[in-house]
Amino acid sequence: MSSRFSLTPRAAVVLAAVVAVVAVLVIVLGTRSAGGGSAAEVVVSDAPSAEPASTAGGPTADGPPAGTGPDTSTATPSVVVVHVAGAVGKPGVVTLPAGSRVTTALERAGGAARDADLARVNLARPLVDGEQVYVPRVGETDVPIALPDGDAGGAGAPSASGSTGSDTVVDLNAADAATLETLPGIGPALAERILAWREEHGRFAAVEDLLDVSGIGDAKFADLQPRVRV
The missing domain is CATH 3.10.20 (Ubiquitin-like (UB roll))
Structure with a gap:
């Protein structure tokens, strides 16, 4: 039995060569597999870093870039x-x-x-x-x-x-309501009646025309006469 399975020197050399070749192939394949895994890990780890670069300087989800806000200048x-x-x-x-x-x-x-x-x-x-x-x-x-x-x-x-001082002489044909009210005894209502009379008649021809304005009698006219002119 032992003589049936014995190897000749030549066969032993061939078998050893085959075993060596197989061992080299196993080592090479194992190295390539390890290298592929490393490459895959590099791609995965580097992918997130591309996103910040693409959005640098551009608009964000929260709003437009700084410095592009609405104009706040004062309106004329x-x-x-x-x-x-x-x-x-x-x-x-x-x-x-x-x-x-x-x-x-x-x-x-x-x-x-x-x-x-x-x-x-x-x-x-x-x-x-x-x-x-x-x-x-x-x-x-x-x-x-x-x-x-x-x-x-x-x-x-x-x-x-x-x-308007107390000694100012008021022109009846130029005065407005506020100026007329500075005269003695002339309030807002009477000032408006004087303006209405002037508008109806065009102008005062003489200071005595004040007597034609409702609400101005002889006594009030006596107070007004030295303070008005036409």
């Missing part, structure tokens, strides 16, 4: 409110679109009166919010109405001190 006022006084049809406060000029304010206040001295008014001047525009009459040398901002609206017209 859309209107101007001015007080028109003097030789106009309807003295008073008017509201106009921003950028309007003096000529538009006069039109809104009923237009210039027949005796208005428009040569002393800069009709092309842009209006300023809160100002008073005064239109002098032909031959008028002083401004009886207080101009708080010192702006008479026309060249050569002097400004008043900011409030």
Whole structure:
């Protein structure tokens, strides 16, 4: 039996070579498998790092990039409110679109009166919010109405001190309601009646015309006479 399974020297060499080849193949295959696993691990571990690079500097889910917020600049006022006084049809406060000029304010206040001295008014001047525009009459040398901002609206017209003093003489044809109320015994209701009379008759021809206004009798007129003129 032992002689049947004995190997010749040549067969033993061949068998040893086969075993060696098999061992080398096993080692090579094992090394390749280990290398493939490492490559796969590298791909998986590197994949998340690509996402931050793609979103750098761009918009995020939470909103737009910094510095692209809404404009917060202050809006420009859309209107101007001015007080028109003097030789106009309807003295008073008017509201106009921003950028309007003096000529538009006069039109809104009923237009210039027949005796208005428009040569002393800069009709092309842009209006300023809160100002008073005064239109002098032909031959008028002083401004009886207080101009708080010192702006008479026309060249050569002097400004008043900011409030009507007790010794100021008021022009019945130029005064507005606020100025009339500075006169002795004149309240809001009576001031409106004086303006209504002036609008109906065009102007006061003489201070004695005040006697035609309802509510002004001889006693009240005596107090008013030294304080008014036409």
